[in-house]
Amino acid sequence: MAVYTDISEGDLKAFLEQYDAGELTSYKGIAEGVENSNFLLHTSKSPLILTLYEKRVDKNDLPFFLGLMHHLSERGLNCPLPLPRKDGALLGELSGRPAALISFLEGMWLRKPEAQHCGEVGAALARMHIAGEGFELTRPNALSLEGWHVLWAKSEARADEVEEGLETEIGAELDFLATHWPKDLASGVIHADLFPDNVFFLGDTLSGLIDFYFACNDLLVYDLSICLNSWCFEKDGAYNITKGKAMIEGYQSVRPLSAAEIEALPILCRGSALRFFLTRLYDWLTTPAGALVVKKDPLEYLKKLRFHRAVTNASEYGLIA
Ligand SMILES: Nc1ncnc2c1ncn2[C@@H]1O[C@H](COP(=O)(O)OP(=O)(O)OP(=O)(O)O)[C@@H](O)[C@H]1O
Ligand SMILES: N[C@@H](CCO)C(=O)O
Numbered sequence: 001m002a003v004y005t006d007i008s009e010g011d012l013k014a015f016l017e018q019y020d021a022g023e024l025t026s027y028k029g030i031a032e033g034v035e036n037s038n039f040l041l042h043t044s045k046s047p048l049i050l051t052l053y054e055k056r057v058d059k060n061d062l063p064f065f066l067g068l069m070h071h072l073s074e075r076g077l078n079c080p081l082p083l084p085r086k087d088g089a090l091l092g093e094l095s096g097r098p099a100a101l102i103s104f105l106e107g108m109w110l111r112k113p114e115a116q117h118c119g120e121v122g123a124a125l126a127r128m129h130i131a132g133e134g135f136e137l138t139r140p141n142a143l144s145l146e147g148w149h150v151l152w153a154k155s156e157a158r159a160d161e162v163e164e165g166l167e168t169e170i171g172a173e174l175d176f177l178a179t180h181w182p183k184d185l186a187s188g189v190i191h192a193d194l195f196p197d198n199v200f201f202l203g204d205t206l207s208g209l210i211d212f213y214f215a216c217n218d219l220l221v222y223d224l225s226i227c228l229n230s231w232c233f234e235k236d237g238a239y240n241i242t243k244g245k246a247m248i249e250g251y252q253s254v255r256p257l258s259a260a261e262i263e264a265l266p267i268l269c270r271g272s273a274l275r276f277f278l279t280r281l282y283d284w285l286t287t288p289a290g291a292l293v294v295k296k297d298p299l300e301y302l303k304k305l306r307f308h309r310a311v312t313n314a315s316e317y318g319l320i321a
Contacts, residue, residue, distance in 0.1 A: 003029035003037045005052045005095050012041075012050075015094045018085045019101060021045060032197065034294075035213060037097070040104070047104035049080065052097040057213055059098050064139045065212050066090040066100055068132070068189060075131040077124075078208035080105055107200025107207035115246040118231050120206040121199055122250025125191065125227055128209065129220045129255055132189030141192065141216040143275050145178055151278040158285050162298060170274075173305065177271055182219065182264040190223035191215055195230040221261040224251055225268035228317060229276065229304055237303045245318030262321075265314040273308055277301035 009024075016024055022045030030038040030049075037052040053062060066082045070090070073081045080102035082090040092099050110117055141147070152174060159166040191198075192214040200207045224247075232243040251257070280298035287295050315321065 002031065002033040002035070003039070004054050005037045005097050007039070007050075007052070007095050011095060015092060015099065016041075016043070018087070018092055019083055020086060021048060021083060021101060033211075034296075041101075048083065049102045049104055050094075050099060051102065052094060052099045054097070057098075061139060062091050062098055062100070064137045065215060067137055068135055068215055069102065069212055071135045072128060072131045072212075077128055077131045078105070078206075079128075079212070080208075080210055105200055105208040105210060107202045109197045109199060110201055111196075113196055113231055113243075115240075115242045116204065117201065117206070118227075118243040119246035119250035120201075121194065121227055121231060122224070122247035122252075123254050124199070124206050124209060124250075125194060125223055126251045126254035128191060129188055129223065135189055139216045141190075141218040143192070143214065143279065144218060144271075145181055148174060148177075148274060148278055151282050155278070155281050155285055159281065162281065162284065163302070166302075170277075173270070173274060173309075177267070177274065180267055181271065182260070182267065185219045185221060185261050185264060186258070187217060187219050189215060190218045190220060192218065192223060192226065194223065194227050219264075219268070220255075221257060221264060222268045222272060224248070224257075225265060225272045226275075228265075228269055229272050229301070232317075233304060233307075237300070237307075239307055239317075241316075241318045243318075245320070248317060248319050262314045262319060265317060265319070266308055266311040269308040269311070269317070270305060273301050273305035277305060 012027060013024055022043035025042045025044060027039050027041045030040055035056055036054050039050040041048045041050055069079055069082055072079050083101040084090055085092055090100060152170060156167055159170060191212065193211060198211040199209055227247060228244055232240050232247060234240055277298050280296045280301060284295055284298050
């Protein structure tokens with residue numbers, strides 16, 4: 001359940017007066033999501049999402065996230081548009097938290113995506129990469145090599161509680177990635193968390209992307225590796241090459257990959273599997289029992305990491321040269 005901060009109707013109405021958003025008719029907390037508190041508001045004008053930014057979001061990053069959504073929607077990408085206040089600011093404050101109003105996007109996320117959906121996601125990701133060009137702010141990826149070491153230092157001593165031998169295995173993986181991580185590939189603004197729950201569909205048609213709160217500047221093809229990890233494995237842990245092929249083809253139909261990007265795909269998939277393993281492991285070890293948030297399983301990403309370690313060539317992901 002992701003409503004960490006309660007709001008009172010009086011405070012909400014006062015907050016809304018700073019916007020040209022119409023009269024409040026109803027509001028309710030949204031249970032999904034783990035990072036921030038989200039509310040769905042109905043007003044005399046249009047439905048809106050109110051987000052209160054919680055502890056894991058650095059307030060200094062908010063101009064990047066909100067500015068990026070604005071930049072991307074201006075370039076035709078379907079993503080939430082932050083509503084400016086009457087004074088022009090995109091960010092306000094409510095119940096002691098930084099807060100923003102963003103446009104409501106129609107659609108539902110897919111619980112059981114199929115290959116055709118993966119193809120659409122690949123194409124939408126590439127469109128986002130192109131639409132991100134020219135965005136004037138930058139944000140380094142806090143969850144890349146350096147950030148992984150920081151996270152690992154906080155979990156390492158207890159990792160073997162989750163599975164025997166993890167301390168050694170992950171230590172070696174981090175060393176390997178530090179030595180072999182590619183540097184000279186095309187970079188730009190990436191979403192960095194484009195999981196199925198952040199992509200909306202209306203029927204079988206992709207209707208929009210949400211949740212840009214991990215967005216940053218990094219290698220573009222690293223973003224594709226995140227999507228291969230989060231969309232193209234089945235519940236039993238098997239990689240679905242039909243989905244992978246559709247996703248890569250969808251991506252390349254908009255933005256063809258270079259030979260160097262293709263060659264780097266296996267190691268980037270290892271890195272992105274490790275990234276989600278590490279954040280999930282940290283949460284697994286630190287979230288108190290009884291907290292209202294559903295903890296995500298780190299071992300799901302450990303399995304994926306082991307799969308990628310055995311991949312020698314991007315064709316094993318479905319890429320046809
Ligand atoms: N612009 C939007 N339009 C419609 N629904 C939205 C919008 N933004 C968020 N939601 C709803 O709120 C839920 C949580 O949003 P979001 O994924 O941004 O939260 P979060 O706490 O940052 O989650 P996480 O990082 O775990 O994915 C979404 O699953 C969706 O149901
Ligand atoms: N998508 C992340 C969670 C929050 O962004 C995960 O599944 O671990």
